[in-house]
Amino acid sequence: MSREDHSKVGGSPQSKADSSNELQTQIHYRLIEKLTESEQRYRHLIETLREIVFECDASGKFTLLNRAWTVTLGYPIQRSLGATPEEFLVSEDMAIWHQAMETSTDVKGLHSELRFLHQDGKIVWLELSLTCKLHYGKKIFSGSLIDITDRKKAASDLQSINTALESRVQQRTQALTQSNERLQTALDELKETQDQLVQAEKMSSLGKLVGGLAHEINNPTHFIHGNMIHLERYCRDILKVISLYQEHYPQPPLEIEDAIEETELDFLREDLPGIVQSVQKGANHISRIILSLQQFSKASTINLYPIDINNELENALSIVNNRFDCDIGLAPYKVKVVRNYGKVPNIQGNAHYLSEALINILSNAIESFENPTVENSIIQDSAPEDFHARKIVIETKSADSQWIEVVISDNGSGIPKKFQSRVFDPFFTTKPVGQGIGMGMAISYQIVTEHHQGQLTCQSEEGKGTKFIICLPASDVQ
Amino acid sequence: MIDLDKTALVLIGFQNDYFADSGLVHSVIDDPCRYTQVINHTTTLIEHWIGTPATIIATPITFTPTYEELVDPVGILKMVQDLNAFQKGTPGAAIIKELAPFREHIVEVTGKRGLNAFADTELDAVLQQKGIQSVVLAGAVTSICIDSTGRSAHERGYQVSILKDCIISRTTLEQEFYVENIFPLYATVAESSQLF
Numbered sequence: 001m002s003r004e005d006h007s008k009v010g011g012s013p014q015s016k017a018d019s020s021n022e023l024q025t026q027i028h029y030r031l032i033e034k035l036t037e038s039e040q041r042y043r044h045l046i047e048t049l050r051e052i053v054f055e056c057d058a059s060g061k062f063t064l065l066n067r068a069w070t071v072t073l074g075y076p077i078q079r080s081l082g083a084t085p086e087e088f089l090v091s092e093d094m095a096i097w098h099q100a101m102e103t104s105t106d107v108k109g110l111h112s113e114l115r116f117l118h119q120d121g122k123i124v125w126l127e128l129s130l131t132c133k134l135h136y137g138k139k140i141f142s143g144s145l146i147d148i149t150d151r152k153k154a155a156s157d158l159q160s161i162n163t164a165l166e167s168r169v170q171q172r173t174q175a176l177t178q179s180n181e182r183l184q185t186a187l188d189e190l191k192e193t194q195d196q197l198v199q200a201e202k203m204s205s206l207g208k209l210v211g212g213l214a215h216e217i218n219n220p221t222h223f224i225h226g227n228m229i230h231l232e233r234y235c236r237d238i239l240k241v242i243s244l245y246q247e248h249y250p251q252p253p254l255e256i257e258d259a260i261e262e263t264e265l266d267f268l269r270e271d272l273p274g275i276v277q278s279v280q281k282g283a284n285h286i287s288r289i290i291l292s293l294q295q296f297s298k299a300s301t302i303n304l305y306p307i308d309i310n311n312e313l314e315n316a317l318s319i320v321n322n323r324f325d326c327d328i329g330l331a332p333y334k335v336k337v338v339r340n341y342g343k344v345p346n347i348q349g350n351a352h353y354l355s356e357a358l359i360n361i362l363s364n365a366i367e368s369f370e371n372p373t374v375e376n377s378i379i380q381d382s383a384p385e386d387f388h389a390r391k392i393v394i395e396t397k398s399a400d401s402q403w404i405e406v407v408i409s410d411n412g413s414g415i416p417k418k419f420q421s422r423v424f425d426p427f428f429t430t431k432p433v434g435q436g437i438g439m440g441m442a443i444s445y446q447i448v449t450e451h452h453q454g455q456l457t458c459q460s461e462e463g464k465g466t467k468f469i470i471c472l473p474a475s476d477v478q
Numbered sequence: 479m480i481d482l483d484k485t486a487l488v489l490i491g492f493q494n495d496y497f498a499d500s501g502l503v504h505s506v507i508d509d510p511c512r513y514t515q516v517i518n519h520t521t522t523l524i525e526h527w528i529g530t531p532a533t534i535i536a537t538p539i540t541f542t543p544t545y546e547e548l549v550d551p552v553g554i555l556k557m558v559q560d561l562n563a564f565q566k567g568t569p570g571a572a573i574i575k576e577l578a579p580f581r582e583h584i585v586e587v588t589g590k591r592g593l594n595a596f597a598d599t600e601l602d603a604v605l606q607q608k609g610i611q612s613v614v615l616a617g618a619v620t621s622i623c624i625d626s627t628g629r630s631a632h633e634r635g636y637q638v639s640i641l642k643d644c645i646i647s648r649t650t651l652e653q654e655f656y657v658e659n660i661f662p663l664y665a666t667v668a669e670s671s672q673l674f
Contacts, residue, residue, distance in 0.1 A: 018597035018630060025593045025626035026549055028660075032621045032652050033553040039651045 052126070052145035058138045060084045060101060072126070072147050074119030090115040090123060097128075101141060104130045113148065125152045200449060206426055207446070211297025214290045221290055225283045232276045239269050292439040296426065302353060302451050306346040306475045309406060310396055313341070315351070316358035317394075323366045335369060335390045342397040344404040346475040349452050357444035357456075361408050361468050364441060365392045367431075368412025368466060404474050409467035415460040423458050448472070480673060486533035486610040487523065489584070490595055490617030490627055492577055493538050495563040495570030496646075497618075502563035502570050506554045508649050517576050519643045520616045523670040524580050533608050535585045537595035538573055539623065540566035547592040554619060554648060593626040602634060612637040614673065615665075616644035620656050628665050638665035641673070 046053050046066045052073075055064035061084050065077045073088060086094050093114045104110040112128045130143035242265070246252075252260070317337065324335045369390050395407040415423060422428045424445040429438030448456040452472055460466035495501040497513050507513065524534060541547055545559040558564060564571050577584065589599040596602050605613065613636045615624050624645050631638045640661045647653040661667050 014602075015597070017633060018592075018594050021594050021626055021630050021633070022547070022592045022597060023549065024629075025622055026551070026555065028625065029555065029621055030552055032655065035655075036649050036651055040649070 049144075050147070054085075054143060054145065056085070056141040058140070060086075060141070063140075064142075072118075072145070073116055073124060088116050090117055100128060100130050101132070104132045104141065104143075113152075114145075116145075123149075125149045196449070196455070202425075204450075207297040210293045210426070214293035214297060217286070218290050218294070221283065221286045224279075225287055228276070228280045228283055232273075232280065235272055235276055239272065242269065289437050292437060292443065296439060296443055296446060302350045304348045304350055304452070307349045307351050307354070309344060309347055309349075309354075309404060309472065310341045312349075312351055312354050313339075313358060313394055313396070313406070316355050316362055319355075319359055320362050320366065323363070335366060335392060338391055338393040340393060340395040342395070344396050344398050344474075347404060347452070347472045348475040349472065353447045353451050357447040357470075358406075358408075360440040360444040361470075362392070364468075365408060365410040365412065365466070368410050368414070398474070399471060402474055403471050406470040406472070407467060408470075409465060411465040414462040414464050414466055415458070416462050420458065420460055423460075424456070480612065482527070482530045482532035484609055484611040485614060486535055486605055486608065486612070487527065487614045487616065488595060488601070488627065488631075489520070489534065489536040489577070490615060490623045491539060491619065492517075492520070492536065492574050492617055493564065493570065494572050494574055495558075495568075497574045497576075498570075502561040503554060503557050506557055506648055507646060512646050516616070516618075516644055516646045517574070519641070519670045521576055521580070523616070523641070523644065523673060524577075524583070526674045528580065528583050533585065533605075533610060534580070534583055535587055535601065535604065536573055536577065537587045537590045537599060537601060537627075538571060539564050539590045539592075539595075540571050540588075541591055542566075554622065593623050594630045595623065595627040596630040596634065605636070610636070612639065614639045614641060616641050616670075618646045620645045620647035621652050625656060625660060628661065632664040639673075640665045640667050641670045642667050643669045643671075 049066060049068055050071075052068045053064070053066045054062055054069070057063050062081050065080055067077070069075065069080060070077055075088065080088075085097055089097055096112050096114055100110045100112050110128070110130045112130075114126050114128050116124045116126050118124050125148045126145040127148045128143060128145055130141060132139055132141050134140075324337060390411065392408065392410045395405075395409075397405050397407075399405040419428075419430065424441050425438075426442040427438040428442070429436045431438075445456050448454045448470055454470060454472040456471075457469045458466065459469070493501075495503055496507075497517060498504060504510070504513075527534060541558065541564050543562075543565060545551070548555050548559055551559050562568075573586075585604060587595070587599050587601045587604055590601075591598055613631045615628055615631075615638065617624060624640060628638050628640055640657075642653075642657045645653075647656065657667055
């Protein structure tokens with residue numbers, strides 16, 4: 001049919017209606033084309049997303065899923081549509097999904113992390129973004145699921161690394177602490193050695209000084225000491241002559257009588273013997289001091305030979321034995337001696353010198369119970385006759401193959417902290433004037449350290465007691 | 479219950495340019511498998527209806543060489559025009575071979591040169607002559623010739639049924655949109671098996 005024919009046919013009302021119909025169809029077709037293009041554009045966008053895009057109806061069943069669903073979880077889309085997300089969730093996370101459905105709104109999206117089961121059984125972490133809107137009165141849920149498994153694993157790995165790092169830091173810190181402690185110990189030992197060296201040097205210098213001083217004082221002291229016998233005898237003779245004279249001449253001339261009165265002869269005759277005796281006593285004390293000083297300043301080389309330290313302790317104890325049953329002070333008391341002698345090798349020593357050192361230390365221990373101002377709380381309330389309250393413990397043992405150790409400890413008054421560093425200083429004493437010259441512990445220190453190449457240390461706590469530790473080199477000859 | 483005495487199956491666009499692999503606009507359908515499904519469902523219905531009082535009519539489309547029937551076409555229609563598809567006398571305009579076995583049972587109404595099978599054809603006259611009150615539509619393309627012919631039949635007072643498994647469209651969206659939202663406005667949407 002030609003166009004003219006077509007126009008002719010189209011002239012009737014029905015023909016006009018048909019033409020209108022055809023035009024309407026083309027209009028509809030344009031609309032559907034545009035709609036299809038738009039739908040395809042957005043579908044393409046959704047299908048190419050790496051994130052899962054989904055939509056669920058009011059009952060929670062999937063009505064839309066993009067290709068990422070299959071890529072991420074392995075399930076075919078057609079088999080998943082109509083199913084609920086719960087069918088793919090691990091059971092522990094279902095409550096989170098239900099909570100998300102209940103609380104999500106169109107305005108406020110909800111974000112959660114959920115574990116889904118991949119078709120092959122492995123767990124996939126997905127981050128959920130969910131919104132809810134009403135469509136003709138029915139809820140429609142839509143949102144996305146982003147695979148965060150790698151992120152979770154990275155976080156977990158990071159946590160592990162952090163934990164391992166913290167552990168390593170802790171180990172390193174511990175090692176550093178131990179190293180620091182070792183350094184501190186070494187430093188302490190160094191300081192102790194330095195103190196000993198300083199002490200030894202001080203002793204050495206002091207020894208020379210004291211030696212010279214003692215020598216200088218010794219001669220005049222001998223002169224005084226030697227003449228005091230004569231002086232005492234001469235005084236006694238003179239007084240005797242005066243007495244005889246007064247007896248035979250009771251009425252002396254006036255000039256003599258005035259002189260007797262002026263010189264207070266009666267008082268002088270009465271006081272003179274006491275003065276002489278006092279001078280004698282002072283001279284004796286000077287002699288003892290000089291003796292100590294001379295001993296302190298003697299050369300460090302003495303004759304050494306193998307001796308049994310346990311025997312020497314017994315010898316020293318026998319000398320101070322009488323002092324363990326004391327009646328000095330406010331009340332008499334007893335001191336118990338505990339002997340913990342070990343089997344120790346002989347040492348290279350000088351019995352005479354060592355004995356003196358040990359006696360000094362033992363005497364110091366005994367005197368610690370005589371301090372009336374500071375009292376050990378343990379013994380403070382004990383009866384004087386309580387034999388177990390006050391005690392001196394003597395222990396000998398082999399420190400190692402080269403050293404033996406003698407520990408003499410008491411539970412006496414202890415040494416005040418401020419005095420502890422001066423215990424071995426010459427002339428240091430806490431005793432009242434005239435009762436000690438403070439050379440005993442200095443001499444002991446010298447005997448142990450210089451004469452025997454050993455070590456002498458003191459540990460004391462005021463009110464609890466004192467411990468003297470003597471380390472002596474073991475003898476090569478057993 | 480359908481009264482086959484007064485029912486006609488109207489076949490639209492079962493031509494090579496759509497349905498044959500070599501058809502000029504064959505490729506416009508997103509899912510080519512749908513061609514086979516539509517052919518199978520349609521031929522199965524025809525097989526059931528042969529020997530019954532039902533009328534089967536084919537309305538092949540042929541455009542004029544100038545495609546003056548189309549106004550600024552888009553989509554398939556533009557492709558039809560651009561590719562010179564469905565021009566009278568070409569193999570593409572011929573009815574598909576799958577309907578050949580039923581040729582003697584099919585009334586061919588020629589002259590369709592547009593989208594509406596009633597326009598410029600004797601279709602209405604043929605239907606009237608046969609006392610048809612109900613038309614059943616099958617063929618291509620859903621949004622164009624099926625919809626246009628369906629509305630025209632409705633306007634002419636026919637009861638219209640559209641077989642959703644016997645029609646084909648370019649996209650799923652288009653198919654679902656017309657089947658679910660447009661056709662129910664004037665027609666009954668059914669599956670071919672419901673008419674056996």
